[in-house]
Amino acid sequence: MHRTKTPLLLLGLLPLLAACATPDAGTQPDAGSQTPAETAPHGYIAGAQENSEPQTGLLTLDRETGEAQLLSLLTEETVDAGTFGPVSTVHQDGRYTFITTDDGMDVFDTGAWTVAHGDHDHYYSAEPGVVGTLELEDPGAVAGNGSVIAVFSDSEGYASLYLREDLDAGRIVETGRITTSPHRGVAVPFEDFFLVSVAGADGIPDGVEVRNLDDQTVLPKARCPGLSAHAQTRAGVVFSCTDGALLITEDDGAFAAEHIPYPADASAEPADTLNHRPGSNELAGPAGDTGVWHLDVSERVWTFLETPVPVVAASAVGGDTQRVLAVSTDGSLLSLNPESGAVLNQVPLLEHVEDSVPQLRIDTSRAYVSDPNGSTVYEIDYADGLRVARSFDVPSADFLLETGL
Template identity: 60%
Template sequence: MPRTTTPRTAALLFGLPLLLSACAEPGPDTASAPETAEPHGFIAGAQENSEPQTGLLTVNAATGEGQLLSLLTGDTSDAGVGGPVTAAYRDGRYALMATGAGVEVFDTGAWTVDHGEHKHYYSAEPGSVGPLQVPDAGAVAGDGTSIAVFSESGGYASVYRHKDLDAGNLAESARITTSPHTGVVVPYEGHFVASLAAGSGAADGVEVRDAGGLVVLGRQDCQGLAGHAATRAGIVFGCSDGALLVSGDGGTFSAEKILYPDGGAGRPPATHLDHRPGSNELAGPAGDAGVWHLDAAKRKWTFLPAPAPVVAASAVGDGRRVLAVAADGSLLTLNPATGAVDAQVPLLAPAVPGGAAPRILVDTSRAYVSDPARSAVHEIDYADGLRVARSFDVPAADIVLETGL
């Protein structure tokens, strides 16, 4: 039975703006259209809504037990898998949970389709789709159309199409082969950005392939490749000396290195970059020294000092706010324009060595900060002095995804 979560704040629901679809009203001659015509944006088996159906998917890493919490109604449902989960990824309506046996696909039942000038917001019944049988599955990446799961021992990525998953079909649709290593293949602009390794087992570059495996952009160096992020400017990969930005335009691809200023000035590189989906700004901890902020559109890194070692960071994408969690449990707003700490509030229990790290998830109006030690997630109004709008008790908060975006 679904279990209802009670927020710690007095109000269960915080008013969300009504985001209306910008689809045109039917014209006067549409009465003559066949009754079987599908409306613009139609997706079989889904209900269209007037606002995004956002939620939180939380997972116990040790057991695989999960919960899906609606941020609109507060209702919950089961969303776990059997066995430990090492990582989770979201791509559109799907959550991909990496387990020892492969990758479990879970339909979160909520997603957004962006048509550029307007968006459609859909919901359907959430539930398990099934396992993707990829041996030694590592990194998972998607672009809302295709999902690529990298086999580290096999040295290839199995590609699955959303339209197949929508129909319950778990068959591999394509395979992008490189070499065995700790790598990733990122679907992008109808092509695939594939990591490469020069014999060491660690990724140290990328190239762009078409769907048939033909190389359309040759090897681009990225020593110490660690993580990637999709921005409007292109796909950003973290490198030991900065970042590599791969961008595409009408089937033509290019790559550009964005180096750390002054060679990083002895500061550790960012090994993980987080951002608000759809923005061009990213942020990640610079070891114990502070936070690296990257504006991919401006091709610019900025180092932001912090008053305490940082364990998680993410960029809001407005040029004025980077959110960070310090090891003492405080939540900070760092200003990339001035370098100042604009706000700092106590929020979490202090970090425990070896414990699950907090995560910061940012959308257009709120941030969600996981609190693994207390099995909670906090909803933060980052435009209002880091005010805690709501807090949710959850069974576990080792792994957290925001759904419905």
């Protein structure tokens, strides 16, 4: 299938902001020059611009055509991000987006990222563009840890490994593989190891084991029937299971697997998605058509939150702002208290949700809700009664990602 890759003109998305303070860093180096190690900002990459604030934006894509657009949340300027052809899935790992089409999986550099450094962060931007296409059969789940990205081949039963430093240099090089058996699996890089799903007798993943860089098992299979999703938190990596969650933790090279069961009296359907604000230890996902499941990973506690109408998307804010946000089938946006279960706010937002799949993204101060039917993205102040702070008209909102985090 022929695909066009539209050139990117992104100068409008890269505001020239003062760099955050670094030793001897009065000015930024010229693009492409090598900064001396003693003066390089933490996480510096040659050719990147360091900025004084996060370079957050929205990447939206059309499911049928693959038309993509980047929108700066700082300037509200937009730029064409290319056309990829019919898109089936979109995955994100920091700076990079992995777009699955009929022809394979394209790697797109969003041109914005954040690097944590102790008690503060560094914010970078560069010109975005297509890095290339992965040479991988039947690519599925994508997971990364900031250093390495693992892309699972469902039909071949292995995960191809790619170093971030290669992608940063514009190269796609497979540096290794983690092998298992064909299934709809995942391999999650964790420290210098990999958490790999294991298929049960019916081919559905029913557990997770830990492998090292030599593809040797260092923690045997931990049970997780019906594994359907994973989330990386500060407490460890969480996998959703039909009977609760599996938490994998690491302490000085020693791994442990802990089962977090649903409450004994639970009657709601299991959560098959787990969503959260990046950096949070709280997760949420729809519980069938009756409500939302909330998981406090730090406390190892599930809580069922009943909703007045079924929900199609849910995510947890966590931290000091105790909120779970959910988009319902009637198009309303809900805010729930995860401790009391109370519905704090319910506001009308979307129409005709039943024939579309709205997406919900959360950061430290705002939430973003897509309206695929209306080709609109709403910016929500969730701490102010779900107030619509801004709305953005986009060519399509079938897929929505927040970039620069």
